Amino acid sequence: MLKEFIKGLSITFKHLLPGHSTTVQYPKQRLQTAERFRGLHRLVPAHDREKCVACYLCPTVCPAKCITVESAENDKGDKYPKVYKIDLLRCIFCGYCVEACPVEAIEMTGNYELANFKRDDFTFTKERLLK
């Protein structure tokens, strides 16, 4: 029993030595997110407008049903999303929308600081997603 006791004490003492802490002092110090981290969505812009062609694949595949798309036709006859909304309060950040998109018009960024005060602020419209 004494051997285990001393072993335990030595382990805790080893952790006390400098350089063993794993804590990150968060707001002052941030960890780099992984390259494939699934954070806030972003609509990829093309030359003059978003790349999205409003094919409805992302709202179809979305398991949380958080994406709203309404398609329209512009004067050149191309389909574009008149409304593109993501309700982040429903989103589960699974990344299926990114996988489903045939034209790579949606991607996920490393932004994970999404806290907000009002319910409406969690609805990300096309304009906000294009930023």
Place this chain on the structure above:
Amino acid sequence: MEMLSLSDQPLWFLVAMLVKILAVFVVVLLIVAYTTWVERKVIGHMQTRLGPMETGWHGLLQPIADGLKLFFKEDIIPSEASKVSFILAPMMILVPAFITVAVIPFGPDISVGGYVIPLQITDLNVGMLYILAMAGLGVYGIVLAGWASNSKYSLLGGLRSSAQMVSYELAAGLAIVAVFMLSETLSLKGIVAAQMQEFPIAALSFLPNWYIFSQPLAFCLFVICGMAEINRTPFDLPEAETELVSGFCTEYSSMKYALFFMAEYANMVVIAAIAATLFLGGWAGPFPGVINILIKIFGFMFFFIWIRATVPRVRYDQLMYMGWKIFLPLALANIVITGAVVVFW
């Protein structure tokens, strides 16, 4: 040179006494406040966390912030509680913890203005009995707190603590009987003086005559039982969060809760000081007296915190088994052996 006494120089005696009492009280309070910070820091790092970091440099102002917070919190007394004893209980825990320090010698005699002043608040010739008696009084506070709260968790915490303290006080008391057999005095000053003599075995005369070398078993027993007596982990069953919410102080809030907290840490200081005085030569050592005993006290406190970060809480039956079937017989055997050695050698 004569001893400063109440009959010769009543005024100067009172002044010297008040200065000593204030100094000791303030130092103990400071140690108590900053032990909470050290404990959180050390345990944090031992669990690979950082502990408090935000209030002041590395959280140095945390004890002050905690004190202020507790001071301004609402003081809730449960409507079904028995009021007088509910208010009395935290004081009954804190006072014995603090007055025990009165008999701890913290330095050699100093001479001021032709008079000798001992660096000890009072040198009782039954000093050790007084300490044991005060340790016994501390239990009343806990039991009363548990009883007066009128809550089952508090009551269970109080009951556990009384059972635990009774069984461990016995073993701790018997462990230090062996020390008295060697020092032939109960006065703590006398015990410190006895530890300054030559080591009795000539071959080991390079060692100081500290009782940790002649009574290692008694030392281990006393430290372990001391931890159990002051409800430190791994023996903190009276306030076992997992089963009893917060044990005897479940219903307490605000400053009353802070008093329980202070008492716990003050008890830690007291046990560390007693262990240092009885087994590690008190204020003897390479530095000026006060610094020596403070180093020893801090060493013990660090050890208690270290143990808390390492060892999980023991089960209640294990606790009772250890107290009555291991520590008590060991302490008795130690007394018999010490007695035989003292008589026949």
